[in-house]
Amino acid sequence: MVKIEAIIKPFRLTEVQEALVHIGVQGMTVSEVKGFGRQKGHVEFYRGAEYRVDFVPKLLLMVVVPESLAEQVVDTIQKAAYTGKIGDGKIFASRISDVMRIRTRETGPEAL
Amino acid sequence: MVKIEAIIKPFRLTEVQEALVHIGVQGMTVSEVKGFGRQKGHVEFYRGAEYRVDFVPKLLLMVVVPESLAEQVVDTIQKAAYTGKIGDGKIFASRISDVMRIRTRETGPEAL
Amino acid sequence: MVKIEAIIKPFRLTEVQEALVHIGVQGMTVSEVKGFGRQKGHVEFYRGAEYRVDFVPKLLLMVVVPESLAEQVVDTIQKAAYTGKIGDGKIFASRISDVMRIRTRETGPEAL
């Protein structure tokens, strides 16, 4: 199985989620993260002080899918998360050796 | 070494943590995530508006352990996180190529 | 490519980020996590009740870099995150099979 981790802009979540569900993905896990990259951050003022904040809010999406689906999932996420502006994010794929569903102890693809 | 990532229901954390410590795991890292899956979300009302929220709060537990312990750890987490109801979560295992303890620069299993 | 995940003390973030930028890393992603390990937590009091909190706040840094850079990155993080006190954290490295930049559909090292 393949773990796909995608860093996306927060306001694209709904599109990405719906697109994934549409191609048959049944589950995913999301966490709020802060990204540093080419996209610039912003400046904040507090009375006399000025702070540069380099990190911008992003979502990290994690979806584990069978090998067979991996490419399509990457493709789907890319399309749904795309805005064309800097900071759209990255998609990483890596191998998962085992999966287990806690509720049923199923393992392998049917555990997803 | 093996990285075990488990998505669990938040209120099972104490049990899982204690069970892991019991079998000799010395460290773990937890993050708050939102999960989408078979478990239904809920509806929220705000004056005239009604929102379906599909994501439910979960914890993502990450434990890196030596190969030898991996199976037992998965088993332990499954048992401790189990409630039998939909949404109990998943356990993923993947390979880690290197580990280093920042404080000592130790690497390999003894760095855990 | 290699995914390097480092668990560090929150207040070392600026140093680590600057050190990484200095060696040419262009992007990274950070999330707030809670760590359990040798470092002790603390006790909290609320009226009659006393709670032991075992988890301490940590940051989880994720940087994906080409194989060639991996070792240097680990080394850099270790140096920058080092305080010498218990709880400095760990660095994990694992293999990434694919990367894609959402904005350009570039893949491989140039997507980073």
Added chain:
Amino acid sequence: MKRLVFACGFLVLVLILCTAFAGAADAPTPLAQPGVAAAVPAESGPPKIDTGDTAWVLASTALVMLMTPGLALFYGGMVRRKNVLGTIMHSFVALGIITVQWVLFGYSLAFGPDVGHFIGNLDWIGLRGVGLDPNPDYAATIPHQAYMIFQMMFAIITPALISGAIAERIKFSAYVVFMTLWAFLVYDPLAHWVWGTGGWLKELGALDFAGGLVVHISSGVSALACALVLGRRKGYGVDLLAPHNLTLTVIGGCLLWFGWFGFNSGSAVASGALATSAFIVTHIATGTAALSWMLTEWIHRGKPTALGAVSGAVAGLVAITPGSGFVGPLSSMIIGLLAGVVCYGAVNLKPRFGYDDSLDVVGVHAVGGTLGALLTGFFATKLINSAGGDGLFFGNPSQVGIQALSIVVAWVYSFVISWILLKILDKTMGLRTSEEDESLGLDLSQHGEVGYTF
């Protein structure tokens, strides 16, 4: 839908019963001659400051001042996290802008010597001649300046109320200009018509004790113009535009309730019987409306919400405002009951109309204010305030007509002027932030700061 019909039917029934009861019950209340009458001491001589009256008006003024921050929090909690400070600023800045405007011009325009029943003249600009002796035209037993500052707080909160309709997308600079001009063009004239000596609606006999027309209709209707001219927020109808911090909204709502005692009861501009009467009807209407919104919601949707209960309270406060110095306790209970149901309904109908009145200023203030101003025409009685008037249920059907007329006037005037003003600003300086700024949030884009760094 069925549930809604049921709920409404049920409430109409309750209304009818209560009405009968109210007519009967409020009447025999033993009453002194409170109000303006009581405020003018029988003995001749120059008006004398009464320490108790002044104490109550000053306390009331402080209470009304607190309503604007209360509103800031009430609104601030209902937007998304990234707009919390921007939204707070929409109210807070009124404390700066209108304070200065009022001292320099506003008070004179609204309450100064009358020009053609339409506006005050400029005799009182910079508070010239507004001293510490009472001005018996407005309040015979407190310093004139106390009356001036009490009224200032009304002038401050009114434009701030509008900001709920333009939340999460207006340019701060445009907002500041809009508010300043609106104070001159809408608030000051309207206040003069209704409350100023010589104002034409006042002379017509319109009853508006603490600002149903001047405060709530004017702001609520202008909010409608805002929502129409500005258009919807990005993501409206698609994204989760849920309140980010309802505890803030609860804090704000409660400060509003607390401050509103000053708003309504302080409008007696004296301590004593009339202030007491206004105080109790304010509270009764509010409590009842909180309950009735909550129950309607419970019946209609299956769950009573905290946001609903607080919104109901605000609806009740709005609805009782115009009649607070004229109606009795049971009447106020009916007004509150209706306010909760009607405003709940209005807020729920909003999606049908398609405009994005983000924080429901129309549904609560325009609708609630209109309801209250109208019901004043039914429930007002000289038994409570001899200087007021009798409503339909107390034998004077014409009051309903007068109320209806003034409501129409306030609607039309506020809408037209606001709409023109907004259009001009939109063409010249632009009202909305850029798309990018909107999605970054007002806090960062307009103010360069964030609400929380957790």
Added chain:
Amino acid sequence: MKRLVFACGFLVLVLILCTAFAGAADAPTPLAQPGVAAAVPAESGPPKIDTGDTAWVLASTALVMLMTPGLALFYGGMVRRKNVLGTIMHSFVALGIITVQWVLFGYSLAFGPDVGHFIGNLDWIGLRGVGLDPNPDYAATIPHQAYMIFQMMFAIITPALISGAIAERIKFSAYVVFMTLWAFLVYDPLAHWVWGTGGWLKELGALDFAGGLVVHISSGVSALACALVLGRRKGYGVDLLAPHNLTLTVIGGCLLWFGWFGFNSGSAVASGALATSAFIVTHIATGTAALSWMLTEWIHRGKPTALGAVSGAVAGLVAITPGSGFVGPLSSMIIGLLAGVVCYGAVNLKPRFGYDDSLDVVGVHAVGGTLGALLTGFFATKLINSAGGDGLFFGNPSQVGIQALSIVVAWVYSFVISWILLKILDKTMGLRTSEEDESLGLDLSQHGEVGYTF
């Protein structure tokens, strides 16, 4: 443990010293004849409304109103995030329910013409006959309606206080029914006994200036019944049931303190000497109790907490309430000192008893109210309030007996009625949410909304 013993020993010592001092020091305070005496003007004729008195009572009423939202926040901050709105609603809804109940029935039952020293009759339902002229039985210089609304605020906050004991697990519908019935069955009779003209505890000479018996013992003891009948929260003793937002608790606690000036000082139902005296002893006891809880905690556990300091303040406010119109400043300092220590102790002993009084209503209100009502029997003096009584330290040991008796009566009555009521509700509609709803949280399960969307 040792530390605890040490702390207690130390405080007993302090107490003894202070007592001696208090007896000596408060006495020579030069005193007019304030209080009720002063409130009835010497000249005959119908009672006249005093603007200063009315101003203070209205201001006080607004202050007491604010306490209920204050309580909502105080409690709301102490629960887990998922229950914050549900907990806020437990207090907020009282503003709706009891307002209606009080106008329609409650005031008449509690303060209406006496029936057998036990309850008021129904003459005043719907506020019939409760007008704007003073009712000299209760307050000779303010409109009767002002007295009515001031008392309403007490009736509102009392049942809300109970909600701390049932936090995080009660069904909202059951709670609403419980509160309504409790008002009829417990609050209204008890208020009549202690404060109503003809009430039997009043005639017995029980001293309860602002509600030690009527408010704090009644709510605190009913809270005990609630905790016992409802059982513990899921995860009690296992999970981290820590407060989710202590800044909210601090805000709430401070609004309570602020509002309590109205509660105690307003209970003079006039401005002037007695109101001043009640004001200052309230503040002194509160500040002292905040300090004494904090210090006891510091000695006992090694760290002074913010929650402790705020809890101490609330304990002090509770404890001074019954005696606030009867005791002098140094006495109030001793009462505050003891309140901090004793309530801290009570809260710390709770785990031994095993019931889950989630937010310590018993430890603070039942214990603090009892302590205060008892100490009133020691420290009261006619030098402060000629219409009050003397306590043991001022030569009248029997007052301690009277106080003890009324405490027992209030405990037994509140506990028994509440317990029966809860048992009936539990059998019929069920008191607790389902396990699933409890772990989802009240906000989502009962109200369909969440406190924060960060």
Added chain:
Amino acid sequence: MKRLVFACGFLVLVLILCTAFAGAADAPTPLAQPGVAAAVPAESGPPKIDTGDTAWVLASTALVMLMTPGLALFYGGMVRRKNVLGTIMHSFVALGIITVQWVLFGYSLAFGPDVGHFIGNLDWIGLRGVGLDPNPDYAATIPHQAYMIFQMMFAIITPALISGAIAERIKFSAYVVFMTLWAFLVYDPLAHWVWGTGGWLKELGALDFAGGLVVHISSGVSALACALVLGRRKGYGVDLLAPHNLTLTVIGGCLLWFGWFGFNSGSAVASGALATSAFIVTHIATGTAALSWMLTEWIHRGKPTALGAVSGAVAGLVAITPGSGFVGPLSSMIIGLLAGVVCYGAVNLKPRFGYDDSLDVVGVHAVGGTLGALLTGFFATKLINSAGGDGLFFGNPSQVGIQALSIVVAWVYSFVISWILLKILDKTMGLRTSEEDESLGLDLSQHGEVGYTF
């Protein structure tokens, strides 16, 4: 930089224009003889309590009490999350410590019978002889105890103000000791000099209506000493030391504004004309200062911030405090205008000096208080308060000298005593937490609790 120069130039211009205007406009205000004169009734006989005056002073006292929690929240929001409760405690604990100190010793030292123009004697310790009859030396129409408790609230908030300078790094135990000693050594004497009967600055004719010298300069300058002795926070100039919750700061700031009406207007220690005048100038200066800080920031940095607007309001409140009972409305507008600009400038210059006055107590309170005290020497007029004095613009240039002298005295005295005190404490018990505790945060290290568990 250019922008800053431009902004300043612009404002100087505005100032000059306004000044001319103010001299002209405030003068003709028709005035009764308010203030102390009015407070002493013409008829002889013992002083009588006025219910209206007492109502206003009690209400004001409650308002001023609320400022300390307000300050707790204002400051609490500006620190990092891990220090929020610790910072709140710095203010809150003053409510405990100073309440006790004031009753037992402070009031006697500050206001008791004079000893050599320098300090009160010990006649009034434990409030012996401080009864319910008026003390005509201080306030002829309210109970002496009302005056005492009103003054207590000033004594409470003053040391709490200092805590902004030592935020995020002081040991709680050291702070508690510092505050207690500071009250005895700095506040009580200074209050006696300026306000106590016989105090030497009072006799010199220094005008300080509500505490520019006694409250703001004393605390602001002591804060400077604190910042210097304590040194900077870890990470100062490197890490993001941004406010963690500006909504809390807004809530706190608004409670400060609200409470400040009691602070300044209540300082008339009576209701009526003078209280009204103080009330309105307080509001006008505050609104104007909020605006002027915001606009200066807008010009200077390109963005107006919410923190700036609230800070400006506080700066305005500080600056108007000393003159609030002596100046007219247009003068107050100028004072507010300058306060916003000058304090903004002061806060922006801080980094040049290198000390870490974490929450800008020096820039706002020392600078704002000094500005206000000085401007009082220009704008004061007996037309507003016959018991006050005339300033330079009203024909009495010497008042500026007197003001300048008292400012210097207050600066030197506060700085020297605080500095010595801090040095001693640093050597003996140590002022700062350990590095580890500092990076863990005050909440956990000093109090064993956390602000939020989200």
